[in-house]
Amino acid sequence: MSGRAGRRGQDLLGDVYFFNIPLPKIEKLIKSNVPELRGQFPVSITLILRLMLLAAKGDDPEDAQAKVLSVLKHSLMTFKQPRVMEMLKLYFMFSLQFLVKEGYLDQEGNPMGFAGLVSHLYYHEPSNLVFVSFLVRGLFHNLCQPTRKGSKHFSQDVMEKLMLVLAHLFGRKYIPAKFLHAAVKFHQSKVFLDDLPKDFDDALHEHNINVTQDFASFLLIVSRLADMSQEYELPLSNIKFTGKECKDSQLVARLMNHKEGRKAISPFVCLSGITDVDLFQPQTVINHVVLRTIGINGNQAPLLWSQRFDNKGRRMPLNAYALDFYKHGSLKGLVQDNRIHEGEAYTLLKDFALTIKSISVSLRELCENEDDNVVLAFEQLSTTFFEKFNKI
Template structure:
């Protein structure tokens, strides 16, 4: 059996060819119920930035914009689900706000700065944005500069190399271990099963980055809270009794 599925958003029909398959089996396949599709739409800030880059750098700007919008409008995650479609729109607004505040796109929506590096490491979000924050603060430069000064500008010291590997391991190679393994810390002599803490300057920069993201997201929540259906939020699921008016009256009093 071979065929070509219809292109989502473009084709109404697809084609399937049966070769050397008994007719009764073909009839069963045709009459069988269609399995429910479940999409794993990787909606993320990095994806939004990749779509912006696609639209900006493509030779055919109109075609690139149409393809980028198609990805957002025809996602399986929000297929025939109006509420999730609204959530996608709100998340898109938050992503754009984040990208502007962090300097990945300008006020006109054009990519700038480290946008290319962020999209290249899109599969490691949010570590890609944390790495760029380290680069912008010059932490790697300061670490390597001290080593070159101490060694006469010829090579990095072993301590610096180990620190670089430690930082990159925290960003891109860290995995959660069962709590029972934590008690074995210090017993692995041949390898670093449990990572050491980040160097103080990197840990402080990561904490600062988290605070910035929290503030951006908080501002976004405040700006979008007016779209919330408060009566629906306060409506009990079984009795359908709405407590919103009672709660609102209590606040006013």
């Protein structure tokens, strides 16, 4: 056991106490190089929404605002890197703009609408945002039609279609592409999840287009924080492509000729003809084309793709474990057919059941109409799923 040598950012000196550690190991630790600590990207859109909820709903407004600022300011990622702090500020502004545009915050920054539901499902970002977009568009109301007018019961077909949509959002476990066309027999499960219904898939595509355009605009702004001295340098050999000594290089000449119309695109990607305009296209893989010293990648954009491909261009199907379990209620079936370890399958099913329950309770609290079809459908689905889950 050892103590920490001071408080980061406050103490220049500190003491470390070693207890029950052999002297040779202590000597090795003292003489070894100090490891470099690197923080991960500290914020997400849902986290910022939760912080805005804290600031707005806190009993002590000043204390709540101080806690929010503390979370935003004291990131390990920004330690001794003022450039990163500026980038995080810009990402915060992008997130606020997105939340206002999507109706989660008003112009004063106060939470509204489905802000509580989205923040409660924070661990499922961006699926939580997509779910609410489906809800606002009325897709779930179109789907959740009872067996007959005035009834509060929904058919098995409606429930399974609702499960299919929810599995795409909250049960995303991929299967290696090689199994898609393998000659494997399944005894109880279907294993490969069917595509989203067309109306939901079209809405998801439109959501991705809108998010891509907003995020691309953000990248063009934050690109001003890039370290261009590193951008014009090969990462392994550290050969620079700027300066008089490189003016006769054909590669350098071509790189410099492609600077027009490119602010956020890597100089080397420019050689393939990609411009800033391509950032606004959904098919553009942001991580492959953007300036690498910005510190931003596509994971910070709330995009949810209906299809995913491996490094060989083969489609990776989603595992239908949640829908399969809803149909047959067998944990052993998931182990045998879906190839999921029993302990993992139990954990996945429990998480999925709690997600449905959270949505059901939130919708009941938000909806003034006690007989709303979507609320009733989620309550029926949650009850049925938990009954099956409690039997395993």
